[in-house]
Every structure is written in C-alpha cells, then in structure tokens.
Amino acid sequence: MGHRDLNPFVSDGILMGEDDDLSCGGYDFRIDRYTPPSGRRDKKDFGESYSRIFDQIQFQDATGNPSSLSIHAGETVWDLIHDTKSKLYPHQREGFEFMWKNIAGDIFIEKLKRPLSDDGNGCIISHAPGTGKTRLTIVFLQAFMNQYPMCRPVIIAPRGMLLTWEDEFRKWNVDIPFHNLNKLELSAEENAISAKIIGQVGCRGRSRDYIRFVKVTSWLTSSSILGVSYPLFEKLAGDRQQKGQHDQIRKYLLNSPGLLVLDEGHTPRSDQSLTWKALTSVATSRRIMLSGTPFQNNIEELYNTLCLVHPKFADRIDEIHPSCKRGRPRINKDRGKRGTLTKFIGETTDDRLMKLRTMIDPFVHVHKGTILQESLPGLRDSLVFLRPSELQKALLEIASKAKSFFQEVCWVSLISIHPSLVAEEEMFSAYKSEIERTESTIDAGVKTKFVTKLIWLADALGERVLVFSEFLDPLVFIKQQLQSQFSWNEGREVLYMDGKLDQNQRQYSIRSFNDESSEAKVLLASQKACSEGINLVGASRVVLLDTAWNPSVERQAISRAYRLGQKKVVHVYRLITSGTVEVQKYASQAQKDRISQLIFSPTDGPTCHSEASKIVSEDKVFEALVDDKSLSPIFEKIIHQPKAFDMIDTFDFTDLKL
Incomplete structure (x- = not known):
C-alpha cells in the first residue's frame, strides 16, 4: 500500500531520546517518559498513567491520509485489489460495489472524496447465511484501507466469532493487522508496542486493562483493524461504566473509528439494550451491517436495526408519513417514528410491506442464497x-398448568426431549419415581x-x-x-x-x-x-x-x-x-x-x-x-x-x- 507518513508528535516541551521512537505498521509515534506515582499503584494510578500516555499521542483523523498511489482516469475500486474480482461470486461482486456506493459514494476512484467526507452512509449486506459475507467484507476492507489507510475500521461481532475473523484473515493471506480486544494474549505487533509502553506505565505484569490499552494504542497508531465483542464494546464504550474507568478507551472507541462493521448486526436490536445505545453513540455514520436474517421478531426491532445502521432512515419515515411532531426529546421522537412505521405497516398487508421494502432498497443488498x-x-x-410417550403426556399435562407461559414453554421443551430433564422440579413430584427410572433409558x-x-x-x-x-x-x-x-x-x-x-x-x-x-x-x-x-x-x-x-x-x-x-x-x-x-x-x-x-x-x-x-x-x-x-x-x-x-x-x- 502506498501509505503516507502519519507524522504524529508529542506535547510541546517534552524531550524524547532517540530510543523512545517506536515504529508501528509503517508509522511512528512517540511517548513521553512518564513517571507513574511512587508507592502502591492501584487501578486508579494505572488508569491515570494510561490516560496520560493517550493524551500525549496525536493521532491523524480517521477521515484523512488517503493513499498516495497514483490515480489513472477510469480506474475503479477494483483496481485497488488486483486479481480479486474474478475470484468472487457474482453476488459478492455486486455487494462489493454496493458497499462502496453507500460508504464512500462511488466506485470510480477519481470521484471519491479525499480525504473521506463525513457524509457517508451505512448499508446492510443481507446475504443468506453461508454465502460468504465474511470473505466479501474482508475484500472490501482491503480495498477501502488501500484507499484510506488510516480509516481505523472496527469489527463488532458475537464473542465466539472473533477468532473466526482472525482465521479468515489468515486464510486469505490478508496482511492487515487485526487486534482482537477480547483476546488476553498480545500479537507480535502488539508486543512491540508493549515493550515501549510498559516502562512508561510502570506496572508489573500484564493486567487485562493494560492489554486492552496496548491493543487500542496499536490500532490507533497503525493501519489496522480492531475487533471486539458486543458485550465488551458496551462495557468499554457504554454509559454504565464507572466514571473515570476506561474514559480514554471509551472516547477513542466512540470517536476514532472511520468505519464500523457489525457482524450478525441484528444482535443489538432492542433500543432498550445498553449495547444498542452504545453503538448509536459512535460518531461515524459509515456502518456496514452483516446479517442474513435482519428481520427477527417484529417491526419495532426491525426499525431499531435500520436506524442503527442508517440513522437517516428515521428522517425518511418523516418524509413519507410526517405524523411525528418535532420538538420532543430525542428518545420520544425516535419512539414516535417507530410507532409511525408500525402504523405505516399497519396490519402487515402485502402492499404495505412492499412499500417498506422500497424505502430500504437503497441501503439494503439482498442475496437469498x-x-x-x-x-x-x-x-x-x-x-x-x-x-x-405416556409418561411424557402426563408430564406435559402438568406443565400446561404452569403459573407462567414462559415456564410452560421451558418445561414443554425439556419434557419433550426426555422426562428426566425435569426430575428435580417440585411440580412433577407425583411422578418422581417413574421419572427416576428413566434416567438411564434414552428411549424414554x-x-x-x-x-x-x-x-x-x-x-x-x-x-x-x-x-x-x-x-x-x-x-x-x-x-x-x-x-x-x-x-x-x-x-x-x-x-x-x-x-x-x-x-x-x-x-x-x-x-x-x-x-x-x-x-x-x-x-x-x-x-x-x-x-x-x-x-x-x-x-x-x-x-x-x-x-x-x-x-x-x-x-x-x-x-x-x-x-x-x-x-x-x-x-x-x-x-x-x-x-x-x-x-x-x-x-x-x-x-x-x-x-x-x-x-x-x-x-x-x-x-x-x-x-x-x-x-x-x-x-x-x-x-x-x-x-x-x-x-x-x-x-x-x-x-x-x-x-x-x-x-x-x-x-x-x-x-x-x-
């Protein structure tokens, strides 16, 4: 990649020795020789140390630093990743161009804004599960980071999928560093950062906070990708954290990403969830949601999903059905628009559902498999x-009299599989001896x-x-x-x-x-x-x-x-x-x-x-x-x-x- 120098600097008046320069991913940054408080170092001290180091590093804006590669008339974003187009399936090629048009505005390089403008939009890649959304996204990230090396993408995914992302980057020989914030081990690149930082912080060993600090610093100061699970993102970037805890990390997680990738993006679909609220606080509007199943349970959840990836969708609802009054608090305003959408859909007649489909078509790319x-x-x-079986029938009859519908559903599921799964439940004590006799009989x-x-x-x-x-x-x-x-x-x-x-x-x-x-x-x-x-x-x-x-x-x-x-x-x-x-x-x-x-x-x-x-x-x-x-x-x-x-x-x- 034709990267330009990042050229960060430290605060005025700080003298740095030659040995304090640290090379990271082709860029340099410098850290002040910070002396931590003497005596016992508790969490607060370490937090202040991290904060001080963060404050002294000047980072280039994620929208800046476009690639210095020469541009020829007529070149498209496919020219950023030579010999890749032919290796993708047709729906992936369509999705690739769809992403560029929504995120950056065009597929012709000469028409792309340099630096990246703030008016990018989000999009949903709704390709059927198992059709290569991860591969498509990796190809897009390669091209996007060739054009905008310091765009600082963040991939947010269910915890168990982060290692899968790591495997996919290795499988396709992608040379972009991937910093897994959930992982407690440091990569080779992160160890290089740690070797310089550890002396400045003055801590013994590597605490969880320290490891996260190193990973975030590595991501901020190099052309790389940060991966984090939904729960950890909410913990570090949400509002419920204790004041003073992770303040700097929260600031950078919310304000530094130039691109947000939400894998299984239907996961945070309730506007009452802390995760959804944390994600809506991220500054960038350039968001890619990957979901083969964006509709989960109801129209309300769908509205939340659409607004998360494309915040301007709520305004579109106003244009089509302007029943939501202006001037109300933000949360009530959003709820009003959600209600408007639900009313707009009404009884979910086919023609109204088709109208909704027309509304979302510009930012939702569908491939059904x-x-x-x-x-x-x-x-x-x-x-x-x-x-x-007869015993199962008897137990199911008792389960139907449960005090709550939720409890009934739970018991029915367990009894239907095997009677012994409710052996400890007092509700079924009348059949305790019969149930116990089935515990080693799988045919029961x-x-x-x-x-x-x-x-x-x-x-x-x-x-x-x-x-x-x-x-x-x-x-x-x-x-x-x-x-x-x-x-x-x-x-x-x-x-x-x-x-x-x-x-x-x-x-x-x-x-x-x-x-x-x-x-x-x-x-x-x-x-x-x-x-x-x-x-x-x-x-x-x-x-x-x-x-x-x-x-x-x-x-x-x-x-x-x-x-x-x-x-x-x-x-x-x-x-x-x-x-x-x-x-x-x-x-x-x-x-x-x-x-x-x-x-x-x-x-x-x-x-x-x-x-x-x-x-x-x-x-x-x-x-x-x-x-x-x-x-x-x-x-x-x-x-x-x-x-x-x-x-x-x-x-x-x-x-x-x-």
Missing part, C-alpha cells in the same frame, strides 16, 4: 412431528430416541451429525448417553460446545469436527452460542431438538452446515412434539418468515432455503428410521421441504401482532 443452490449438492428439510424420550438412532445410522454411512438445542441440560444428557451406550469419548467422537467453552477450545472443536481425518461423529451445540457465524460443514445432518419462536434462529443454525464449502447433501430434522406449544411456536415462525420474505426477498427467484436448494428425493437414513418397527409408532406426521407460505394455512394461524 441462489449461489448455494448452484454450488452445493442439496438440502432436504423435514418437519418431524413426534408422539410423546421420543426426541432422544430419534437422535441416538439417527447418530448411529449416520455413523455407519460415515456421516456426522450436528445437534442443536436451546437448553444445555439436554445436550449434556445426550452426551452422557452416547458415552455410555457407544463407549465414545468427549473430545474425540463426541464434541460439545456452549457459551462457556474457552475460545481456543471452541476453535479446536470446530476444526476437529470439520477435519475429515478426525474421529468426530457428533457435535452437540448450544443454539444461542453456536448457531451464528461459524463453519460446521463437517456435518451432513442437522437436528433441531426444540423449536424457537424466531425463524432466523433455526435458519442460522442450519446454515452452519448448509454453506459454501459443503460437499454433501445436508439433511435437516426439525423435531416437534405433537399437541404442545411447540406447534404454536412453529406456526409463529411461519408467519414471521413470511413477513421477512416479503421485505427482504428479491422480486424473483427462490426465497428460502427449502426453495433455493436442489431437490433431494431420498434419505436412506430417515427411511430406515421410519421403517424401524421400534420407532415407527413415534412418528405422527412428516412434512418435507416446508415453505413458510404453505405453513400458515397448514397451522390455521392467525396474524401475528407486530
């Missing part, structure tokens, strides 16, 4: 309705019976199974049963992942599961912690043990296996217990999915996984399960390739209130 249809062997999606639960038989048959064909659940107890139970019945070992044949798993161990499990030479047979995964952003193409069969209210949760889970890089047909089994609230939950999914398709689907072509996949007419493993005399009684109904529009009629579901 046709590249998967063209590139992958296929997808077979099956709704499997199971009859509960219709779902555990189905899953273990499926895993056994799949293994016989050399296939691996990915099992998702919203709850951890069922996953632990199945893991123990597989170890007991098949003499399999955790970490070898059986892999387990939840949100508490160490990040390095998590990456090891992912690599092991995808490694064809490993002995892995099944991965039991928490839906919340593992259903987004990670690649699990080692699986050719996916089981969803329970049903979510939100259709995007299941779509994301399926896309861990059904994504670019998959070599086999992917078979999906959505297990639903007949006669329970799980049926209602799936019906709710169908209604929400329909709304999402109307807003975010292209005017033609496939609109969901089931329609966008090659037709797969057979499933030998599933046929063997259905034909098994010991299993056939548990099957009540099977629907292959369910479609959201058809499901609404199937379940006779009334309109969902949005």
Whole structure:
C-alpha cells in the first residue's frame, strides 16, 4: 500500500531520546517518559498513567491520509485489489460495489472524496447465511484501507466469532493487522508496542486493562483493524461504566473509528439494550451491517436495526408519513417514528410491506442464497412431528398448568426431549419415581430416541451429525448417553460446545469436527452460542431438538452446515412434539418468515432455503428410521421441504401482532 507518513508528535516541551521512537505498521509515534506515582499503584494510578500516555499521542483523523498511489482516469475500486474480482461470486461482486456506493459514494476512484467526507452512509449486506459475507467484507476492507489507510475500521461481532475473523484473515493471506480486544494474549505487533509502553506505565505484569490499552494504542497508531465483542464494546464504550474507568478507551472507541462493521448486526436490536445505545453513540455514520436474517421478531426491532445502521432512515419515515411532531426529546421522537412505521405497516398487508421494502432498497443488498443452490449438492428439510410417550403426556399435562407461559414453554421443551430433564422440579413430584427410572433409558424420550438412532445410522454411512438445542441440560444428557451406550469419548467422537467453552477450545472443536481425518461423529451445540457465524460443514445432518419462536434462529443454525464449502447433501430434522406449544411456536415462525420474505426477498427467484436448494428425493437414513418397527409408532406426521407460505394455512394461524 502506498501509505503516507502519519507524522504524529508529542506535547510541546517534552524531550524524547532517540530510543523512545517506536515504529508501528509503517508509522511512528512517540511517548513521553512518564513517571507513574511512587508507592502502591492501584487501578486508579494505572488508569491515570494510561490516560496520560493517550493524551500525549496525536493521532491523524480517521477521515484523512488517503493513499498516495497514483490515480489513472477510469480506474475503479477494483483496481485497488488486483486479481480479486474474478475470484468472487457474482453476488459478492455486486455487494462489493454496493458497499462502496453507500460508504464512500462511488466506485470510480477519481470521484471519491479525499480525504473521506463525513457524509457517508451505512448499508446492510443481507446475504443468506453461508454465502460468504465474511470473505466479501474482508475484500472490501482491503480495498477501502488501500484507499484510506488510516480509516481505523472496527469489527463488532458475537464473542465466539472473533477468532473466526482472525482465521479468515489468515486464510486469505490478508496482511492487515487485526487486534482482537477480547483476546488476553498480545500479537507480535502488539508486543512491540508493549515493550515501549510498559516502562512508561510502570506496572508489573500484564493486567487485562493494560492489554486492552496496548491493543487500542496499536490500532490507533497503525493501519489496522480492531475487533471486539458486543458485550465488551458496551462495557468499554457504554454509559454504565464507572466514571473515570476506561474514559480514554471509551472516547477513542466512540470517536476514532472511520468505519464500523457489525457482524450478525441484528444482535443489538432492542433500543432498550445498553449495547444498542452504545453503538448509536459512535460518531461515524459509515456502518456496514452483516446479517442474513435482519428481520427477527417484529417491526419495532426491525426499525431499531435500520436506524442503527442508517440513522437517516428515521428522517425518511418523516418524509413519507410526517405524523411525528418535532420538538420532543430525542428518545420520544425516535419512539414516535417507530410507532409511525408500525402504523405505516399497519396490519402487515402485502402492499404495505412492499412499500417498506422500497424505502430500504437503497441501503439494503439482498442475496437469498441462489449461489448455494448452484454450488452445493442439496438440502432436504423435514418437519418431524413426534408422539410423546405416556409418561411424557402426563408430564406435559402438568406443565400446561404452569403459573407462567414462559415456564410452560421451558418445561414443554425439556419434557419433550426426555422426562428426566425435569426430575428435580417440585411440580412433577407425583411422578418422581417413574421419572427416576428413566434416567438411564434414552428411549424414554421420543426426541432422544430419534437422535441416538439417527447418530448411529449416520455413523455407519460415515456421516456426522450436528445437534442443536436451546437448553444445555439436554445436550449434556445426550452426551452422557452416547458415552455410555457407544463407549465414545468427549473430545474425540463426541464434541460439545456452549457459551462457556474457552475460545481456543471452541476453535479446536470446530476444526476437529470439520477435519475429515478426525474421529468426530457428533457435535452437540448450544443454539444461542453456536448457531451464528461459524463453519460446521463437517456435518451432513442437522437436528433441531426444540423449536424457537424466531425463524432466523433455526435458519442460522442450519446454515452452519448448509454453506459454501459443503460437499454433501445436508439433511435437516426439525423435531416437534405433537399437541404442545411447540406447534404454536412453529406456526409463529411461519408467519414471521413470511413477513421477512416479503421485505427482504428479491422480486424473483427462490426465497428460502427449502426453495433455493436442489431437490433431494431420498434419505436412506430417515427411511430406515421410519421403517424401524421400534420407532415407527413415534412418528405422527412428516412434512418435507416446508415453505413458510404453505405453513400458515397448514397451522390455521392467525396474524401475528407486530
């Protein structure tokens, strides 16, 4: 890259020795020989030391310092990354140019403002999960940072995906330093910074705050990218932090980024969440949201998502439907506009949803996954309705009398998987002895019976199974049963992942599961912690043990296996217990999915996984399960390739209130 010198300087009157210069990523900065307070050094002292050093470093504005590369007439942003265009899929090439037009205004280099103007906009890349959004974004960042080396991008993602980003940068041989703020180890570049800073701060060892200080300093003083999780960003940049704690880091996180990338950007969708509030405080309006499922539950959440990535969207609502009065406090004003949007959508009739789609079209790029249809062997999606056992029926009847609907839903999910999962609940004490007798009998639960038989048959064909659940107890139970019945070992044949798993161990499990030479047979995964952003193409069969209210949760889970890089047909089994609230939950999914398709689907072509996949007419493993005399009684109904529009009629579901 043709970088210019950053040429920062320190405060007037500070004398620096020759040895105090520090080279970082092609730029130099200098730090005063700061002497920390003598005696005991507590957190406050260290914070003051960091603050003093931050104050003495002058940073170039993120909108400045364009590349010094010569420009020739007619050159486009593709010329910033030679030989890359041909390696991208058509939808990625479209997305690349779409990003440039929204973020910087044009794709012709001679028309780009230098330095980068403050009037850039945000955009949403709504490409189906598994279609290469991360790769597309990395290519864009390479080009953007070639043109604007000191734009200081920040990638904010779910915690478990930051190491995936690191892996992707390495995979594509990207030479841009990536500073993972959640990581407690320092990279080689960060160690170089630390070697100079540590003497100035005067601390012994490396505290968590010190490591974060080094990473932020490294990012601020070089052409590099900062990665941080949503919770940590809120902690460091939000309003709830104690006054004086992380003040300097907060200031730089909010004011220094020239570009914000929100991976799985639908995550902070509630305007009452501290994370959403912290993100809306970031100064730059250049924001890229990556989400294959931007519509999650309702129009209110969608409004918050749209305003987060494109703050001017609220003003657009005013232009079209000016019922929101001026002069009210900001928060009430925004709520008024959100209400206006909801009123504008009204009863979510198709024509009104299409109007909303027209409003967001300029800053939302949609790809529903046709590249998967063209590139992958296929997808077979099956709704499997199971009859509960007599004990399960009795327990489900008791669960229906729970004091709260939330408690009922939770109990129904657990009982439907296996009765022993509610053994400790006082509500079911009348059946305590019967429940205890089932604890070592996996066949006592219709779902555990189905899953273990499926895993056994799949293994016989050399296939691996990915099992998702919203709850951890069922996953632990199945893991123990597989170890007991098949003499399999955790970490070898059986892999387990939840949100508490160490990040390095998590990456090891992912690599092991995808490694064809490993002995892995099944991965039991928490839906919340593992259903987004990670690649699990080692699986050719996916089981969803329970049903979510939100259709995007299941779509994301399926896309861990059904994504670019998959070599086999992917078979999906959505297990639903007949006669329970799980049926209602799936019906709710169908209604929400329909709304999402109307807003975010292209005017033609496939609109969901089931329609966008090659037709797969057979499933030998599933046929063997259905034909098994010991299993056939548990099957009540099977629907292959369910479609959201058809499901609404199937379940006779009334309109969902949005």
